[in-house]
Amino acid sequence: MNLEVFEGASTAKEAVDAGKRARQQRFSLYADLHSPKGIRALFTHLPETECHSLANQITQAMQDRGGFPEFLAHKVEEAAGLPFGYLDQPYPYPELRASLYRAKRLKRMADARGEAAVEAVGKRNYAQLEQACLGLRGVSEAFYEKAVAKLKKLPRES
Incomplete structure (x- = not known):
């Protein structure tokens, strides 16, 4: 994660929350640009139950003000075939x-x-x-x- 993501954070919780929000934004960008048919279209290569479960987790994380946790980001990266840490880096x-x-x-x-x-x-x-x-x-x-x-x-x- 870039240091500017954490600027202004005065506690560890604020820094973690800033990281979650940055991942959430980067996932939104990725989904908007690579899957115009929606989140589930990114994971159609997975078995139906796994695709449904992951899409539900993503939807819940996107609707939550808390943001996108690191474990979910890595799960999404693996399922979408993205390099490890892709959602922690600035968007290309x-x-x-x-x-x-x-x-x-x-x-x-x-x-x-x-x-x-x-x-x-x-x-x-x-x-x-x-x-x-x-x-x-x-x-x-x-x-x-x-x-x-x-x-x-x-x-x-x-």
Whole structure:
């Protein structure tokens, strides 16, 4: 884990929680960019019960304010075929940069179409788009293409 993740932590608990939140964000980025069909699609190669169990654990960790514990991160890395410690490292810059560019282009396109863009793209997808502009979530090529197709059907606001 990078030291800047722990900046501002004055206790060990705060540092551990910061690490969990950083892993949670990195997993969100990974899932957004590599599995546009959802978390379970990352683990379809596993037996059904194992896939279901892991997806449930991930969902619970993502919904919990506590973040993504280290044991779960390593379990996910192994199941997804990622190198050990992948979720503890900064997200690969070229992928993150490409996602940021897609997000910002899409956000400009959505802003030009006003409130109708939120309805066209969907509230959850629009929330993901807003977070992607900050680097907290990701915009995959598939997500980008679908959203662009929906937005092009809408007229621009003057």
